[in-house]
Amino acid sequence: MAKIKIYDTAVRPETALLVSVIPQGLSEEKAHEYLEELEFLVQTAGGITKGIITQKLTYPDRSTYVGAGKLEDIKAFVIAEEIDMVVFDDELSPSQLRNIERELQVKILDRSNLILDIFASHAKSAQAKTQVELAQLQYLLPRLTRLWTHLERQRGGIGMRGPGESQIETDRRIILNKITVLKERLDLIDKQNETQRKNRGEMIRVALVGYTNVGKSTIMNMISKSDVLIENKLFATLDTTVRKVVIDNLPFLLSDTVGFIRKLPHHLVECFKSTLDEVREADVLIHAVDISHPNFEDHIIAVNETLKDIGALDKPIITVFNKIDAYVPTVEEGEEGEKTVTLEDFENSWMAKNADPAIFISATNKTNLEEFKQKLYDIIVEIHRERYPYNNLLY
Known part of the structure; x- marks a missing residue:
């Protein structure tokens, strides 16, 4: 055999x-x-x-x-x-x-x-693919010469002067032309998105923001009862997802946006301008924080810096400390020695009070879901009353 x-x-x-x-x-x-x-x-x-x-x-x-x-x-x-x-x-x-x-x-x-x-691997929609391709080409353009290192051994030889340089110039021209086309395509997409946002009517708009992988998509699913992709990966969600949500007969639009991260390339932020417009034009922001992460305070700072850069830090913000089910009490050094900081201690800390309104939840276990929805409802109702004083039939 x-x-x-x-x-x-x-x-x-x-x-x-x-x-x-x-x-x-x-x-x-x-x-x-x-x-x-x-x-x-x-x-x-x-x-x-x-x-x-x-x-x-x-x-x-x-x-x-x-x-x-x-x-x-x-x-x-x-x-x-x-x-x-x-x-x-x-x-x-x-x-x-x-x-x-x-x-x-x-x-x-x-x-x-x-x-x-x-x-590039996570981009699904035409918009996300265009944004990523533009960012890649902008990153590649000043680094084009490193792709032609195989020509270095030809330098100095008779009949070998110029081809490498002319090839690089040709590629640079192709890339610049492609960048122009992609920017025009994104401008068109921006106009289409702007039209879509106007066509959504006069509903209050709420945007989920936060560091990448803090559970924004889980919160989105919890509130809207939708089925947004959830993975334990960085940048699992690139495309903005918008859902209509109703709390006690009050409808509003909830959008899940791309996660932020430290040292995020500036040209990438620029390319995702249309996605970040959802944040910039929102009426209320839900800032999701992974409280189980040992460095969540730095994540808060990184997100706030990005919000400041795009001019969205002055909006009403609900800080949602997520993943309380995974929170592990920490040990801090104080004047009286070591002290174990429990979740209850943190809820009463200056940081939690400074982030008012703040709520502590577990999106996975739906812990404190009703309290969260009530806080969100109260803020949306207030905005609705100010914007539409003659329309009080909803509340």
Whole structure:
């Protein structure tokens, strides 16, 4: 009987080495937190992190991001562990990318490129795909020369002067033309979205905002009884989802938007302007916070900074501390020694009171759902009364 051969056709996940420079003024704890987030980004993109290398520098090296000795350490690790790609926790300049790639001879990604890759894999609608493609081309344009490193060995040879440069110029022209087309397409989509928002009537509009992966889609499903995609991944939701919701006969529109993140590439924010318009033009914001995350306070700051950048921080905001079912009491150092901070302690803390109105919920378990809906209803009713004083039949 002939021996049967079995072939493993499963795609092997790419392995990654994470690299970060810890600049002066940044604590190791904070740097470690950033790297944990970077590791989650790699995981979301489908990769596996095999190692982390950090270096303390006053500021990143202009030519290779890390020092020459550290770059040798990285190269040794890449060879020994057969690493597929090295991911840097900051955006690299074109020259840094080129120099590092030449030295390591493996795929080099920075944080921005990794986020763009995740966005590309999660984009479903024509709008999201257009936004991501535009951001990718804007990222690629200044880094175009690194794609032509194979031509370097031709430099100086007779008859070899010019082709590389002319090819780059040709590609640059193609990319610039494509960027123009995509911007025109997005302008058209913006106008269509603006028309759709006007056609939604005069209902109050509420937008869900928050750091990525804090449970916004779960909250959306909980309030609207809809079926929005829920995954334990960063940026699982890119397309804005709008649902009509009714609480005690009072209808309003609820939208779920793309999650925010620290070090989000500026050009990506610009490309997602039409998506963020849902936030900018909303009457009320629901700021969802994952209270079970050890660094949720930093997440609040990052979201508020983004809201300030887009001119939406002055709106009525309900802060929803989600995932109370996963909250673990923390230990804090005080004048009287260590103190365990329970969920009840936090509910009475200055932060919770400063975020008034605030509510503590578990969207998964629907804990405090009715209290949350009541807070939301009270704010919407107040806005409705001010806007439509002669229409009080709904409440």
